[in-house]
Amino acid sequence: MEENKIYEKEHTINENYRQKPKVAVYVCHCGGNISDVVDVKKVAEELSKYHDVAISREYAFMCSSTGQDYIVEDIQKNGINRVVIAACSPALHELTFRGALQRAGLNPYLYEHVNIREQVSWVHKNDKEGATKKAISLVKAGVEKVLRQDPLNSIRVEAVKTVAVIGGGVSGMRAALSVAKNGLNAVIIEKSDKLGGKLNRSGNVYPTGEKAISVAENLSKEVLSSDKIKVYFNSEITFVSGYVGNFQINVKRKNGEYEKIKAGAIIIATGFDNYKPYEGEYGYGLNKFVLTLPEFIEALEKSGPGKFNYNGKDINSVSFIHCVGSRQIDGIDKPGKNGKINEYCSRVCCTSLINTANNLKTKYPDVEVFDIYTDIRTYGMDHESYYKEASKNDVIFFRRPLEERPSVEFDGAKIKIKTKDVLTMNEDMEIETDMVVLGVGMVPNDITDLVEYMKLPKSSDGFLQEVHPKLRPVEVANNGIFIAGTAQGPMDILESLQASNTAAVKAAALLASGDIPLDPFVAVVDEDKCTGCEKCPKECSYSGALTMIEKEVNGKKKKVAYVNAALCKGCGACAAVCEPRAINVAGWSLDQFDAMVEAIAKE
Amino acid sequence: MSKPKILIITTNHSSYPGANAVGQARLSYGSNTYIIRVPDPVMFPEDFYIRAFEKGIAGIIIMSSGSDCPYEGAYERLSKRIQNVYNIMKQKNININRLKLTTICTVCKEAFLKEISDMEKVVQNVN
Numbered sequence: 001m002e003e004n005k006i007y008e009k010e011h012t013i014n015e016n017y018r019q020k021p022k023v024a025v026y027v028c029h030c031g032g033n034i035s036d037v038v039d040v041k042k043v044a045e046e047l048s049k050y051h052d053v054a055i056s057r058e059y060a061f062m063c064s065s066t067g068q069d070y071i072v073e074d075i076q077k078n079g080i081n082r083v084v085i086a087a088c089s090p091a092l093h094e095l096t097f098r099g100a101l102q103r104a105g106l107n108p109y110l111y112e113h114v115n116i117r118e119q120v121s122w123v124h125k126n127d128k129e130g131a132t133k134k135a136i137s138l139v140k141a142g143v144e145k146v147l148r149q150d151p152l153n154s155i156r157v158e159a160v161k162t163v164a165v166i167g168g169g170v171s172g173m174r175a176a177l178s179v180a181k182n183g184l185n186a187v188i189i190e191k192s193d194k195l196g197g198k199l200n201r202s203g204n205v206y207p208t209g210e211k212a213i214s215v216a217e218n219l220s221k222e223v224l225s226s227d228k229i230k231v232y233f234n235s236e237i238t239f240v241s242g243y244v245g246n247f248q249i250n251v252k253r254k255n256g257e258y259e260k261i262k263a264g265a266i267i268i269a270t271g272f273d274n275y276k277p278y279e280g281e282y283g284y285g286l287n288k289f290v291l292t293l294p295e296f297i298e299a300l301e302k303s304g305p306g307k308f309n310y311n312g313k314d315i316n317s318v319s320f321i322h323c324v325g326s327r328q329i330d331g332i333d334k335p336g337k338n339g340k341i342n343e344y345c346s347r348v349c350c351t352s353l354i355n356t357a358n359n360l361k362t363k364y365p366d367v368e369v370f371d372i373y374t375d376i377r378t379y380g381m382d383h384e385s386y387y388k389e390a391s392k393n394d395v396i397f398f399r400r401p402l403e404e405r406p407s408v409e410f411d412g413a414k415i416k417i418k419t420k421d422v423l424t425m426n427e428d429m430e431i432e433t434d435m436v437v438l439g440v441g442m443v444p445n446d447i448t449d450l451v452e453y454m455k456l457p458k459s460s461d462g463f464l465q466e467v468h469p470k471l472r473p474v475e476v477a478n479n480g481i482f483i484a485g486t487a488q489g490p491m492d493i494l495e496s497l498q499a500s501n502t503a504a505v506k507a508a509a510l511l512a513s514g515d516i517p518l519d520p521f522v523a524v525v526d527e528d529k530c531t532g533c534e535k536c537p538k539e540c541s542y543s544g545a546l547t548m549i550e551k552e553v554n555g556k557k558k559k560v561a562y563v564n565a566a567l568c569k570g571c572g573a574c575a576a577v578c579e580p581r582a583i584n585v586a587g588w589s590l591d592q593f594d595a596m597v598e599a600i601a602k603e
Numbered sequence: 604m605s606k607p608k609i610l611i612i613t614t615n616h617s618s619y620p621g622a623n624a625v626g627q628a629r630l631s632y633g634s635n636t637y638i639i640r641v642p643d644p645v646m647f648p649e650d651f652y653i654r655a656f657e658k659g660i661a662g663i664i665i666m667s668s669g670s671d672c673p674y675e676g677a678y679e680r681l682s683k684r685i686q687n688v689y690n691i692m693k694q695k696n697i698n699i700n701r702l703k704l705t706t707i708c709t710v711c712k713e714a715f716l717k718e719i720s721d722m723e724k725v726v727q728n729v730n
C-alpha cells in the first residue's frame with residue numbers, strides 16, 4: 001500500500017511538567033458500575049498516601065462535565081502536572097480525558113488511564129476485597145507510568161475522503177446519501193444485483209403505509225442519481241486491509257474482474273436474515289398452508305379480489321403465531337444449526353404481523369383472524385394504533401403462557417392449533433384454521449468472511465456489536481469502522497435509518513478535515529545514551545524507518561540511530577535489543593513498564 | 604499471604620479489547636491477575652521477564668495478536684525471544700510453565716479465561 005503523508009501537530013504545552021511531579025488521581029464510580037464492587041474511597045485514600053500524588057479524589061462520573069471540570073481546575077489552580085484516572089476502558093474515555101488536560105493547558109499525553117471497570121469490577125463481582133486491592137495496585141502502577149511519561153505531539157495521517165458502505169439495503173443507501181450530503185464520496189458495495197435489500201418485496205410498511213418497494217425505489221433513485229455515490233453491484237468482498245484513513249477493500253465482480261476500493265472509513269450495512277423455521281416447527285414444511293410472515297405477505301398480495309385464494313384453496317380463517325425464532329427459552333425451544341437459541345426479541349415482528357393482519361382484514365373482511373402471542377410489543381410511536389385497529393377489526397387474540405408453545409396439528413385438510421390462553425385463566429383452546437402464519441424474527445446475516453477480514457466484534461446474539469450502546473452506539477472497537485441498521489440487531493426501517501445517519505455523520509466527521517490524528521507512539525532515540533551499536537535497525541521490519549546516521553551530539557560527531565516517524569509503526573522491536581535503553585516507543589518505554597511491574601509485584 | 608500474582612501482557616490491537624469483551628460479558632476470573640497493555644510485546648527484552656519473576660510475579664501470560672498482529676515480523680521475533688527467555692529460565696531453575704506465549708483476539712473470551720485458569724494451576728505452588 002502506498003504511504004500516506006504523516007506529520008506532527010504541536011500541542012499547546014504548559015512547561016510545568018518539568019517541575020517536581022504533582023500527580024492527580026481520580027477514581028470514578030461509574031455510577032455504581034465500579035463502586036458497587038470496588039471500594040473507591042479506599043482506593044483514593046490509599047493513593048493519596050502514594051509518592052508524588054498531590055490530589056486523590058473519587059467521583060460518581062469522571063466523564064461528566066463536572067468530573068472533567070475537577071481535572072481542569074486541579075491543573076490550573078493546584079499546579080497538577082500529571083494525571084491518572086481509574087475508570088472504564090480507555091477505549092471509551094481516554095480521548096475525553098486527554099481533551100480535559102489539553103483544555104487546561106497541559107500536554108494531553110501526561111495522562112494515564114487505568115481500567116478498573118471491564119478488567120476489575122465487572123470481572124470480580126464476587127470478590128470485592130480482591131477487586132479493591134487489585135485496583136489499588138493498578139492505579140499505583142498507573143502513577144509509576146505517568147511519572148515517567150514525556151509530553152508528546154500527535155501525528156496526523158492523510159486520509160482518503162471516501163466512505164465505503166457494505167450492503168445496499170435501506171440502511172446502506174441512507175448512510176451513503178448522508179455521507180454525500182456531508183460533502184464526501186461514498187461507495188456502496190452490494191452483493192446482489194439491486195439496491196433495497198429486504199424492502200424489495202410486496203406489501204406496505206408501518207408506520208406510513210407506503211409500499212415497501214417504493215421506499216426502496218425512492219432511496220435507490222436518489223442514490224443512483226448522486227454524483228458522489230458509486231454503486232458496485234454483484235460484488236463480493238474478498239479481503240479488507242489497511243487502517244483508519246486508509247482502508248483497501250478488494251472486490252470480486254460478477255464478471256470475474258477484481259477491483260481495489262480505497263476508503264478512509266467503512267460502514268457495514270449488511271442487514272439481517274429472516275429466521276427460517278426448521279421442518280416441523282409449528283408444522284412448517286409439512287403443510288403448504290403453514291407460511292412464514294414474509295411468505296404470507298407475498299401470498300396476500302398475489303391473491304385477487306373477492307375471496308382470499310392460496311394454492312387453489314379459499315382461505316376463510318388465518319392464525320398468526322408470534323415469536324417464532326425469537327425470545328426462545330433454553331430447554332423449551334430447539335437450538336438452531338449453530339447450537340444456540342435466540343433469546344432476543346426481534347422487535348419488528350409484532351407490529352409488522354399486526355399490520356399484515358389488518359391488511360388481510362381490509363382486503364378480505366370476511367376472513368376470520370386469530371392471533372396467538374405472548375406479549376404484544378407494538379412499542380414504537382403510533383405502533384399501538386395498529387393493535388387497536390386489529391381489535392376493532394375483530395382479530396381474536398389468545399395469550400399463551402410464556403413457557404408454553406402452541407401445537408399445530410393436521411387432520412386431513414384441517415389444521416388445528418392447540419394453545420393455553422392466559423386471558424381466560426389458562427383455558428385450553430383449540431382453533432380450527434385454514435392457514436397458519438409464523439411471525440418469524442430476524443437473525444444475523446451470514447457475514448463470516450467480513451467478520452474475519454475486519455476482526456469485527458459480535459454480540460452473544462451473533463449480530464455486530466457496538467463499543468457502547470449509549471456512548472458509542474454505531475462504532476465497533478476497530479477504529480474507522482461503523483455499523484448501520486439491522487447488521488447490529490433487529491430494527492425497523494425508521495430505526496435503521498436513524499442508525500445509518502449517525503454512522504454516516506460519524507464517518508464523515510472522522511474524514512472531514514482530510515487527515516486523522518494518530519497516536520504519537522513511535523520510536524524515539526535518546527542520542528546521549530545511544531552507543532551506535534547498530535543492533536536496532538536489524539530488528540526493524542519497515543524499510544527506512546530506522547537507520548544509523550552520523551551526527552554531532554554534545555559537540556562530538558557520533559553514530560546514532562535515527563527514526564523516520566512517518567515510517568515507524570511503533571511496534572518496539574528495536575527497544576528490546578537496546579541495552580542502554582536509548583531507543584523506546586514514545587509513551588511505552590521499558591522504564592515505565594519496569595516501574596509498573598514493580599508496583600504490581602509489591603504487596 | 605496473598606495469592607500468587609499473574610501478569611497478563613496484552614496488545615492494544617487485540618487481546619486488550621479481548622479482555623474488555625470478557626468484562627462486557629460479565630464473565631469472571633481471579634483478582635490476582637494484572638493486565639498491562641502494550642503496542643506489541645516484542646518490545647520487551649529477555650531480562651524484562653526474568654526481572655518480573657525476581658520481583659515476585661508468579662506467572663506471566665503474553666497474549667499476543669498472533670497472525671492478526673499489525674506489525675510485520677513482530678510475532679516471529681517475539682516467539683524467538685520467548686525461546687531465549689525459556690533457556691534463561693531453565694538456567695535459573697525457574698519453571699518454564701510460569702511464562703506462556705499465546706494468542707488472544709478481540710473476541711476470544713473463552714480462550715482468555717482458559718489461559719488464566721491454566722496459569723492458575725501452574726502458579727499455585729509458586730510463592
Ligand SMILES: Cc1cc2nc3c(=O)[nH]c(=O)nc-3n(C[C@H](O)[C@H](O)[C@H](O)COP(=O)(O)OP(=O)(O)OC[C@H]3O[C@@H](n4cnc5c(N)ncnc54)[C@H](O)[C@@H]3O)c2cc1C
Pocket residue numbers: 166167168169170171172189190191192194195196197198199204205206207235236237269270271272273274293294348352355441445447450484485486487491492493494496
Ligand atoms: C416480515 C418483515 C416485515 C417488516 N415490516 C416492516 C414494516 O412494516 N415497517 C418497518 O419499519 N420495518 C419493517 N421490517 C424491518 C425492515 O425490513 C428492516 O428494518 C430493513 O429492511 C433493514 O434494512 P437493512 O438495510 O438494515 O437490511 P437489509 O434490508 O437486509 O439489507 C442488507 C443489504 O446488504 C446486502 N449484503 C448483505 N451481505 C453483504 C455482503 N457480504 N456484501 C455486500 N452486500 C451485502 C444485502 O444484499 C442487502 O441488499 C420488516 C421486517 C420483516 C422481516
